[in-house]
Amino acid sequence: xxxxxxxxxxxxxPIRHRTMARDRPTVYVAGxxxxxxxxxHEEEEADGxxxxxxxxxxxxxxxxxxxxxxSLRGKPVAVGGSSGRGVVAAASYEARGFGVRxxxxxxxxxxxCPDLIFRKPRFDVYTAVSRQIRAIFLEYTPHVEPxxxxxxxxxxxxxxxxxxxxxxxxxxxxRRIKAETGLTASxxxxxxxxxxxxxSDQNKPDGLCVIRPGEGAAFVAGLPVRRFHGVGPRxxxxxxxxxIETGADLAAKDLAFLRANFxxxxxxxxRAARGVDLRxxxxxxxxxxxxxxxxFFEDIKEPEALRETMDHIVDVVWERIERAxxxxxxxxxxxxxxxxxxxxxxxxxxxxxxxxxxxxxxxxALLEDLMPLPQPIRLMGLTLSAxxxxxxxxxPAKDGQLSLL
Ligand code: DCP
Ligand code: MG
Numbered sequence: 001x002x003x004x005x006x007x008x009x010x011x012x013x014p015i016r017h018r019t020m021a022r023d024r025p026t027v028y029v030a031g032x033x034x035x036x037x038x039x040x041h042e043e044e045e046a047d048g049x050x051x052x053x054x055x056x057x058x059x060x061x062x063x064x065x066x067x068x069x070x071s072l073r074g075k076p077v078a079v080g081g082s083s084g085r086g087v088v089a090a091a092s093y094e095a096r097g098f099g100v101r102x103x104x105x106x107x108x109x110x111x112x113c114p115d116l117i118f119r120k121p122r123f124d125v126y127t128a129v130s131r132q133i134r135a136i137f138l139e140y141t142p143h144v145e146p147x148x149x150x151x152x153x154x155x156x157x158x159x160x161x162x163x164x165x166x167x168x169x170x171x172x173x174x175r176r177i178k179a180e181t182g183l184t185a186s187x188x189x190x191x192x193x194x195x196x197x198x199x200s201d202q203n204k205p206d207g208l209c210v211i212r213p214g215e216g217a218a219f220v221a222g223l224p225v226r227r228f229h230g231v232g233p234r235x236x237x238x239x240x241x242x243x244i245e246t247g248a249d250l251a252a253k254d255l256a257f258l259r260a261n262f263x264x265x266x267x268x269x270x271r272a273a274r275g276v277d278l279r280x281x282x283x284x285x286x287x288x289x290x291x292x293x294x295x296f297f298e299d300i301k302e303p304e305a306l307r308e309t310m311d312h313i314v315d316v317v318w319e320r321i322e323r324a325x326x327x328x329x330x331x332x333x334x335x336x337x338x339x340x341x342x343x344x345x346x347x348x349x350x351x352x353x354x355x356x357x358x359x360x361x362x363x364x365a366l367l368e369d370l371m372p373l374p375q376p377i378r379l380m381g382l383t384l385s386a387x388x389x390x391x392x393x394x395x396p397a398k399d400g401q402l403s404l405l
Pocket of ligand 1 (some may be wrong): 056057058059060061088103150204205279
C-alpha cells in the first residue's frame with residue numbers, strides 16, 4: 001500500500017467548508033457521546049449567536065514525538081505500547097496512511113504497517129505543551145473550555161484584543177501555536193460548539209474551516225453520520241441498516257423514531273442533525289468527577305478482553321486522578337452495549353479510595369457483577385466521584401468524559 005504523506009492530504013484553501021465524506025478515525029474521543037449538557041440541559045444555554053472556535057492539535061502525542069526526535073519525522077509513528085496488549089494512543093499522519101488509528105490494538109497496527117515505530121507516551125511533555133497553548137488561548141478570551149490536553153473551545157464573541165473576526169483570531173492562534181510550540185493545530189470556527197468541533201476536523205491537519213451562520217444545517221446534512229461525535233463504526237452500521245447514512249437522513253427521522261432506536265442518545269442526534277447546539281463555552285466548571293471511557297474499534301464481549309480493557313482504563317484514569325491531585329469515594333462503571341443501551345453501576349465507600357489497587361479492585365468487581373454480558377459492548381468507562389474539594393486548577397472541563405489512552 002502506498003504511503004500517503006501528510007502533504008498529500010493537506011488542504012490549502014482554508015476558509016471554506018466542504019460537505020464531502022471523509023474517512024474518520026474509527027475511534028471517538030470519549031465524552032462526545034453525547035457531549036455533556038447536550039441531552040440533559042445541565043448547562044445554561046447560550047443567548048444569541050456566539051463566535052466559537054475549536055482548536056485541536058494534529059496527531060498530538062505523535063507530533064510531539066516527531067518534533068523532539070527528528071529521526072521520526074516523515075515516518076509512521078505510533079505512541080503507545082507495542083506489546084501484545086498494547087494499544088495505539090496516537091498515530092502520525094504517515095501511520096494513518098496505512099490505516100493505523102488511535103485505540104487500535106498495536107498488534108493490528110503493526111500488521112497494517114510493519115515499519116511502524118512505537119514510542120512510549122511522555123505525559124509530562126504533553127502537559128507542558130497543553131499549558132503553552134492554553135496560555136495563548138487566554139490572551140484572546142477568558143472563555144476557554146479545555147476538552148483534553150490538546151483541544152479546547154474558545155468563545156470569542158467579545159475577544160480581549162478587540163480583533164472582532166473569529167476567523168482572524170483562529171488563524172492568529174494557529175500561527176502562534178506553530179511559532180511557540182513547533183506543532184500544528186487545526187481550528188474550526190462557527191456559531192456553536194458542535195459545529196466548531198466538526199469544523200476543526202474538516203481540514204486536518206494544519207487546517208481551518210469556518211461554518212458561518214446559516215450554513216450549519218447544510219453542513220451537517222452532507223456529513224456521513226460517523227463524523228458525528230459518539231457515532232462510532234458500529235453506530236454508523238446500525239444507522240445504515242435503518243437507512244441513515246448522512247446528517248440529512250438523520251434529520252428526516254422524528255424524535256420518536258430516534259428514541260425507539262437510540263434511547264437516551266436520541267435528543268443529541270436530533271439536535272445535531274440540525275446543526276443545533278445551545279451549550280455555552282464554559283471555563284472553570286467545577287469538577288465533580290475524574291474518569292475516562294473508551295469506545296472500541298470492535299465491540300467486545302469476551303470476559304478476558306473485558307478484564308484487559310478494565311486494566312487499561314484503570315491505568316489511564318488513575319494517572320489522571322493522581323495528576324488532578326484529588327481523592328474520591330464513589331467509583332462508577334459505565335458500559336454501552338452494541339445497541340446503544342447504556343448502563344452504569346456505582347459503588348460508594350465510607351472512605352476515600354486508598355490507592356490504584358483499590359480503585360482497580362472496585363472497577364473489576366463492578367464488571368464481574370455484570371458478567372456474562374447479554375451482548376457485546378462498544379464502550380467502557382470508569383469514573384471516580386464524590387471528590388474531596390480543592391481540586392487542582394489544571395483540570396479539563398469535561399467531567400469524567402475525557403479521552404482515553
Ligand atoms: N488519545 C488517546 N486515546 C485515544 C484518543 C486520543 O490517548 N483513543 C490521545 C492521543 C492523541 C491525543 O489524545 O494524540 C489527542 O487526541 P485526538 O483525538 O485529538 O487525536 P490526535 O491529536 O492524535 O489526532 P488528530 O486530532 O489530528 O486527529
Ligand atoms: Mg488532536
